[in-house]
Amino acid sequence: MTPSDTDVTLDAALDPLVVALDIGSTATRGGVHDASGRRVHGLQHKVGHAFTVAPDGTSVIDPEQVTAEVGEVLDAVAGDRRLGTRIAGVAMDTFAASLIGVDAAGRALTPCLTYADSRSADAVAALREELDEHAVQQRTGTRLHTSYHVPRLRWLAATQPRVFAEAASWWSLGEFIWARLIGQPLAGTSTMAWTGLLDRRTGELDAELLSAAGVGAERFSGPRDPAQPASPQAPARWPALARAGWFPVITDGFASNIGAGALDATVLTAATATSGALRVLLEGAADPLPFGLWNYRVSKDRTLLGGAINDVGRAVSWAQSTLRLSPAIAPVLSAPPSDATPLVLPYLTGERAPGWVGGARAVFGGVSAATDADALFRGIVEGVAMTYARVADELHPAAPQIVEVAAAGRVSNDQPEWLQILADVLGQPVTHVTRRRATQRGTALLALDALAPDEPRAPRATGATYEPRAEHAGYYEERRRRFAEAYERFVAVQREDRRQPADAGPDAAASPWVMRR
Template sequence: MVRYELVDTSDVSTIPHARSIPLAEAAGPLVLAIDIGSGSTRCCLYDGYGRPIKRRTVKADHAFTEAADGTAEIDADQVTDEVSAVITGVVADLEPGAIAGVVMDTFASSLVCVDAQGDALTPCFTYADSRSAAQLAALRERLDESAVHQRIGARLHTSYHPPRLLWLRDTMPEVVAKTAKYLSLGEYIYAKLAGIAGAATSTMAWAGILNRHTLELDEELLSAAGVTKDQFAPIVDPDQPIRDVSPAVAERWPALSGAAWFPAIPDGYASNIGVGADTPSVAALSAATSGAIRVIVPGTPEVLPPGLWAYSVSHTQSIVGGALNDVGRVMAWLQSTLAPVAPEEVHDALTAPPRSDTPLVLPFFTGERATGWAGNARAVFTGVSSSTTTLDLWRGAAEGVALSYARVFEQLVLANPQLKRVIASGGVTGDVPGLMQIVAQAIGFPVQVVDVKRVTMRGAAVLAASVLQPGRLAALIPPTELTEPSADQRAYYADLLARFTAVYEGVIAQ
């Protein structure tokens, strides 16, 4: 695995800085990276050091279709068209064969039903879709959830395939009857654009159906969900790019002639690599529409704490952590629902000393993943009075998000005592910088926000470049200041966590 760490650049004078460069200064091999997130599809050209090439980035915005019944989906063909368009924009005027590798990351735990002709029968169901809550409850009654968690590395949850596959069987039997393959969004796009099949090890793990000890699809879960192993693509490790692609690729995009196509990986895996959290001592904290704290470890933990997942990312490594459905989504809801508040006012409210009369918020707008895995959970606001202001609600919601991170972090340290650093990235760290100060207080651990753009897409590019040219170090990310927790706020956040837990157990965990 590529080593990609935040270090003092004066000590490594021969390694370039992580900044955008003109194409004329690029060092090969060139890599085309595609990032499909909750809010957009992006594509960028990178050089062999993982540096983005100037004026070679194209973006297409999109949004999930969401509804009160738990719907959270997006049209798979729409995203495929977006990917096609952004690739065309980035590779324009490049020489034939100029690009050595194509790599993609996507939001994880996606599912598309595909017929025998390779066409989508359904939208892409996303990680946030919780319509399978009833099927989840049925699975939890039928199966030993603790045993499933220890075997798969993921709990039974609406984010994962098993309950969703049952929901499809119960609510769309005619679709299931026509389904030849169950694909992730990345697999579907690759099949449509390049005629290739292959699911990354990490993608199948993030789907909640891969046995983390055998690295094979779990027969018990497949049987419980009413599907068979041959309905899924062959599993491919990240260092096994696919070169047998459709001739139509070179005809449509000559610059991609001969390029190796790396299996699409989950955005969480790419994000860890992108910020330098690729060793057991460094955790990556992401804060975008959703969020997570993750650490890459050798092998897989023998025993997992109940609130965490452990996804195998290759035959030799796993990524351990927990995810939050709602981080940036909480901030967006606050801004669109409450009276408009200037960013400066929000920042002042979030960086002010804590107050005991701040509302207590459980920020589960689209269900909870780690640590309680309550897929049908919804947000709870308590302690709201006639004197509560808009900014008080902002502060309470931010503290609720921070406590959600803290619940994950507490178990992550138990699973991996080697942790020494937390590196934060994601759009929310820049849009709502005060949130990371609250997170540092809540987890009781220093947090370092990296000053680098599009870390997820960059991580995918660095991964591909490390395979295409082994041994080359990636460009250096300059160090930034730490956000340190304050000892005088420790008691406040300990009490707040206790109150959060009491409300959670009284309202959610029933």
């Protein structure tokens, strides 16, 4: 009998057990899971954190701080003496596209640059003049963007040349943590793919991009298949992990798809956490690969096709704090659409897919003295939904067999009413995956595929399926048209600003454009 996807007591848990760690944008989480993928009750822990951000595009976090958080989580979840040596594996996912320069002893020379750090925007523009971006994308599955390593390394070489020269290795956050805890910077295939350097077909680092970055391949970890754990000497601090294998670090995007039940090319996952994405898991490389999307190699035989969105939960949280919204925001999301709702480009920390304008910032149009906080919030949420739709439009030709959109993540769980807006904008049914910590669950399931391949897994927990409402189709079609026009105008201004001389005065660049209804 297949178990249900509910928490289980330790006494009822099925062996082998795994510890799954999930390092996201707002917290480090972890917990014990049994062989069916169920969470073990009472053996879960969370430590909150936040990125350090600044108006210049800075978005960083202290890697030593996060390493300490992982230690705290392991203390909490692996400290129960009743565990004995039942834990057979320790697996970890992290937010993708992180970068840390370390010295020969593995000490951090830089903070951890997160995916949202956009200070390398000028380096992106220069690289687009030097390289054939279409050819780069066909090889690596990634565009030239501030989220990836080559422009960041260029920027570091220009702004911190001493640090750049001293760096013996360039690690992701997960590699840094594993090196600290077990002495091995184990990087899974997906972790290396999110650097923007990995060939999506061969699994090797791209020579042209390494040359453009000014670094050699020896400064990066070799990608390891996620099903191949290492067996280091476990830290004495955690006796329960004495017999555990330690799995290569994977990205949260890969784990999220697995945890949401999107295991093949028929299910499209809408991740709705602090950042978001639309992703579908494919056998082999995507062909054709739309220019607005990425296609990451995640294992020896699978790739992930999709596009990422920087600001989803971040946009909601910003609105809640800045606009001082009342806690009861569900009626705002459930209300019929209104022409009085502002049109919002919700790029608080830059755009990734499909336009890849790293320096993009949020724009509000159609705001008048009659616009209240609720209307602004509704506009932000509609704008977020339209960013998903722009990715979906690009994705369809490469993955036409999709029959389901599965939405998982904090925003969907906290504000499920927004999924009706998403269904209306996409014009497709959206199923709510209600299982909290779907990403952490996916990390556990991937480890269990290696440790207990024949054990039946508990099915994902789902809630309502939201059907698109025909009576609102015309409204959102017009909204999407206006959104596209506004976006093109915004990008044109961005490009014009970049052509201004470095010493131009404050009036030389075009002022932010104003949309007119």
